[in-house]
Amino acid sequence: MTSSSLTPRANASSTAGWKRYFHWLTHMPWTWRIMLGYLIVMLLVPTLAMFTKAVTVGPAEFWRLATSPIALSAYDVTFTTSLIAALICGLFGTLIAWVLVRYDFPLKRLIDASIDLPFALPTAVAGLTLATVYSETGWIGSLFAPFGIKLAFNRIGVGIAMTFISLPFVVRTVQPVLMQAEKETEEAAWCLGASAWETFWRVQLPPLMPAILTGVALGFSRAVGEFGSTVIISSNTPFKDLIAPVLIFQQLEQYDYAGATVIGVVLLIISLFMLFVINFIQVWGKKYE
Amino acid sequence: MSRADSSPPSLPPAPGKLASGKKQSWVPPVLIGISLLFLGLFLYIPALNVFVQAFRKGVGPFLENLTEPDFLHAVKLTLLIAAIAVPLNTIFGLCTAWALARKRFPGRTLLLSIMDLPFAISPVVAGLMIVLLYGRQGWFGEWLQDHNVRIIFAFPGMVLATMFVSMPFVAREVIPVLEEEGVDQEEAAHTLGANHWQTFWRVTIPNIRWGLLYGIILTNARSMGEFGAVSVVSGNITGKTQTLPLFVEEAYKQYDTEAAYSAAVLLALLAVVTLVLKEILERKTGGVRKRGH
Numbered sequence: 001m002t003s004s005s006l007t008p009r010a011n012a013s014s015t016a017g018w019k020r021y022f023h024w025l026t027h028m029p030w031t032w033r034i035m036l037g038y039l040i041v042m043l044l045v046p047t048l049a050m051f052t053k054a055v056t057v058g059p060a061e062f063w064r065l066a067t068s069p070i071a072l073s074a075y076d077v078t079f080t081t082s083l084i085a086a087l088i089c090g091l092f093g094t095l096i097a098w099v100l101v102r103y104d105f106p107l108k109r110l111i112d113a114s115i116d117l118p119f120a121l122p123t124a125v126a127g128l129t130l131a132t133v134y135s136e137t138g139w140i141g142s143l144f145a146p147f148g149i150k151l152a153f154n155r156i157g158v159g160i161a162m163t164f165i166s167l168p169f170v171v172r173t174v175q176p177v178l179m180q181a182e183k184e185t186e187e188a189a190w191c192l193g194a195s196a197w198e199t200f201w202r203v204q205l206p207p208l209m210p211a212i213l214t215g216v217a218l219g220f221s222r223a224v225g226e227f228g229s230t231v232i233i234s235s236n237t238p239f240k241d242l243i244a245p246v247l248i249f250q251q252l253e254q255y256d257y258a259g260a261t262v263i264g265v266v267l268l269i270i271s272l273f274m275l276f277v278i279n280f281i282q283v284w285g286k287k288y289e
Numbered sequence: 290m291s292r293a294d295s296s297p298p299s300l301p302p303a304p305g306k307l308a309s310g311k312k313q314s315w316v317p318p319v320l321i322g323i324s325l326l327f328l329g330l331f332l333y334i335p336a337l338n339v340f341v342q343a344f345r346k347g348v349g350p351f352l353e354n355l356t357e358p359d360f361l362h363a364v365k366l367t368l369l370i371a372a373i374a375v376p377l378n379t380i381f382g383l384c385t386a387w388a389l390a391r392k393r394f395p396g397r398t399l400l401l402s403i404m405d406l407p408f409a410i411s412p413v414v415a416g417l418m419i420v421l422l423y424g425r426q427g428w429f430g431e432w433l434q435d436h437n438v439r440i441i442f443a444f445p446g447m448v449l450a451t452m453f454v455s456m457p458f459v460a461r462e463v464i465p466v467l468e469e470e471g472v473d474q475e476e477a478a479h480t481l482g483a484n485h486w487q488t489f490w491r492v493t494i495p496n497i498r499w500g501l502l503y504g505i506i507l508t509n510a511r512s513m514g515e516f517g518a519v520s521v522v523s524g525n526i527t528g529k530t531q532t533l534p535l536f537v538e539e540a541y542k543q544y545d546t547e548a549a550y551s552a553a554v555l556l557a558l559l560a561v562v563t564l565v566l567k568e569i570l571e572r573k574t575g576g577v578r579k580r581g582h
Contacts, residue, residue: 031384038381042453043406046418049428053421092327099324103317111325113568117332120560120567122514124534125553128541129335132342139334164331196316225411228516232538245413245517252417252521257426264414271409275402 050268053261065262070238071247074263078244081155082223085162090216093170094208100171101178115172118165123228130161131233153235158243161229166219173215177208210285214278221274225267336557342546343554354551359528363536363552366444370519370532371512374451378508382459383501389460390467401464407456415453416521419446442524447532450518455511462504466497466574503570510563514556 028036054062065071099105100112118126134141134151141151151157181204189199227245234241236250244267251260344351354360385404389397407415421427423440433440440446474496478488494501516534523530525539533552540549 031387034384035388039403042456046422049422050418095320096324099321103321105321113564114332116564117336120510120563122516122534122556124516124537125339125556128537128549128553129338133335133338140330221409227413245411248413248417249521260417264417267411267414275409
């Protein structure tokens with residue numbers, strides 16, 4: 001879009017840079033106005049409101065609330081379980097991407113399309129059906145119940161829900177890289193006498209690593225924030241399987257705004273940190289392309 | 290898709306190579322088997338379970354559940370929220386894509402990251418932010434109370450929460466398409482005397498239509514399915530501020546599994562329709578795979 005009238009404004013007191021900036025502000029295209037307005041109202045102001053609330057709590061009280069035993073246990077459950085779920089997705093997601101790109105088998109297109117199911121299925125439905133299937137009387141849970149293994153309403157259940165929602169991130173980041181992978185290097189390795197395993201481990205896997213790590217980081221950060229599916233399959237017992245987002249929710253229900261805000265800020269900072277990590281991995285990965 | 294397969298190179302293989310090539314032949318079936326087992330456990334069995342549970346007692350009780358007033362109210366509310374959130378987010382997404390796709394300037398990457406933030410923020414934190422802004426103790430709380438406007442535990446708050454979590458979809462899908470299209474056609478239209486609106490409607494929109502539609506479909510799926518953020522701001526009052534996903538959870542908590550699954554089936558169908566449309570649109574746009582939201 002154009003804001004093409006470049007006639008400088010007569011404003012002697014300000015520098016040329018400021019003048020141009022001011023001119024741009026007042027002559028901003030309306031697309032920019034809508035975008036910035038929306039971002040400010042929907043995103044910036046709410047984020048500021050939360051940080052302001054956190055500041056009014058005061059540093060000592062902030063630290064006390066952020067490191068209370070129940071909060072520490074909630075972080076532990078959230079981050080450990082998310083990490084395990086993301087790593088499981090890293091392993092199986094890479095395998096699934098590999099199988100979908102390299103092999104042909106019946107119903108492949110359908111299976112490929114179904115990978116996005118966790119994106120499309122509302123999380124409440126995911127939680128409901130996972131809780132049913134993995135409960136002691138459910139289709140899968142009943143197979144494990146005789147061995148005394150409970151798969152739902154504990155940390156394992158939370159992990160299952162997190163694995164479900166994180167899986168597409170890994171598959172969908174690895175798949176395109178695998179499709180572009182050059183067959184020639186593999187063929188060269190083969191011809192030089194490398195075994196299939198060596199070829200995979202030394203030649204095929206290294207270029208995939210940035211994509212796998214990006215997928216794992218994306219899945220991890222999604223799992224950390226997940227609420228809908230995890231709240232249903234968890235028993236939400238403090239110090240056992242209570243995750244941080246559920247803790248925020250419970251504190252809000254008790255009108256404990258300060259407590260909720262503090263945990264919320266902690267989660268937000270970790271989300272921002274994860275964004276940074278993901279960007280870093282992608283920049284690092286580009287170097288190796 | 291199947292650009293490559295597992296078989297060793299098509300060069301005439303040395304005898305030794307042939308042997309190892311044959312030895313490898315058990316690998317693909319095993320890997321496919323493990324993948325399908327994993328997907329079965331985590332995706333297919335749970336997905337199948339939704340339909341089996343909903344129709345366990347036949348179609349009659351299922352349809353009966355669908356005529357409950359609370360359920361009907363939840364459906365109405367879900368549709369209404371989507372009807373407001375989706376068009377507004379589409380306008381925002383189009384403007385953002387338009388503003389960011391064609392120009393390179395300092396801070397562009399930052400703006401793109403900021404636009405993506407709602408995906409990184411936990412939905413519960415998103416809901417919390419809205420409560421801290423419009424709730425009774427929030428920034429605008431007093432003013433809103435004086436003017437008798439309810440946002441939290443009411444419809445406007447639920448729309449805001451939905452808009453927040455589904456904000457980036459349209460822009461994310463449209464930006465790459467706009468970048469690829471370039472400006473040639475639009476410049477040609479301008480040269481031929483078309484004004485901005487004419488160029489936009491007759492040249493730009495037709496060019497980006499599939500990407501745009503895809504973004505709208507994703508926005509809609511997220512809007513109708515959102516649970517966390519809406520749950521925080523709604524107060525979950527049955528028959529008043531209960532959307533379909535909230536209805537599912539509430540019914541399940543009340544041990545009314547049948548009602549929960551009847552509603553869940555509708556949401557699962559929404560997911561299936563979304564996936565089918567996504568697949569069709571991906572074929573139309575040449576199947577460029579991007580990572581999901």
